[in-house]
Amino acid sequence: MKLKKILERTDIPENLRTELEKFNSENEKKIAELKEANEKALAEVAILKNQNSEKDKFFSIIAHDLRGPLGNFSELCGLLMEDLQVMSIKDLQEAASAMHLSAKKLYQLLENLLIWSKARMGSTKPVVTSMDLDLVVNGVEYLYHEAAEIKGLLVNKQDCNITVECDGYMLETILRNLVGNAIKYCMKGDRIIVSAKQSQHEVEICVADTGIGMTPEIIAGLFRLDSNVQRPGTAGEPSTGLGLLLCKEFVDLHGGKIWAQSNKGFGSSFYFTIPIPISTPASVEKSTASSFQPASSN
């Protein structure tokens, strides 16, 4: 600053001015370089912070959420071992179905955990095919029909007869998580509707429920690693806060958007978009059925 003031003076000898100007411009270059290095360092710190939160999330899921169903499973196995001789068929059936439920929860959680970590490591790329949305929704409905029946819920489709150019496995994973959540946060007699609408540039898919809804604080914390929005479902189902992160990861990989609207006590609607490719690449395969491996329900 002082140097600039000196350079404004008219009484400086010409050779000194040239030297000072050279010094000034070198100085400015160095300052710009330092600024750039500082910005890079700050960006790296932000990435490391995020990776650290991911690692924390990972360990908290393993330490806390896997312990529950695994502990139940192990207890039930112990019970069977000790009391098998004296158990009635009804007791055995109850124990077997509780073990089945624990195993299904474990499987679902592990699957989400693996897919999520794979996506975070950048090793997941969408394999785009033409997916019949109606068939994908049918598959998800089938997966959850038992859970919906137990809770006395109605799951319906609306305007799903469209083709979506996307990764079928990812589309199913998103819908599986959103429909699973809707079931988790609904009460007896509530309704869930999966609907879609197509515009010129994108397909918008919505999973709406008439369940318990969310507070503005929960809505603000959705799809974020650093928030704590997990709540047990209406029947005490566990929540890890991983499902929506995974949905966002997959929607992002397609260049789409995901968001939620809700009023506490009046249900929730989750929306996501999948852009329509400008020209369908030659590599796109036509698929008439969903290409994914069905996974077990929550």
Ligand code: ADP
């Ligand atoms: P999880 O994988 O355990 O199901 P999510 O990431 O899918 O966790 O959801 C995080 C939280 O968002 C839930 O614990 C709940 O508080 C809220 N949430 C998600 N979907 C709904 C919904 N349909 N209705 C009400 N709350 C919801």
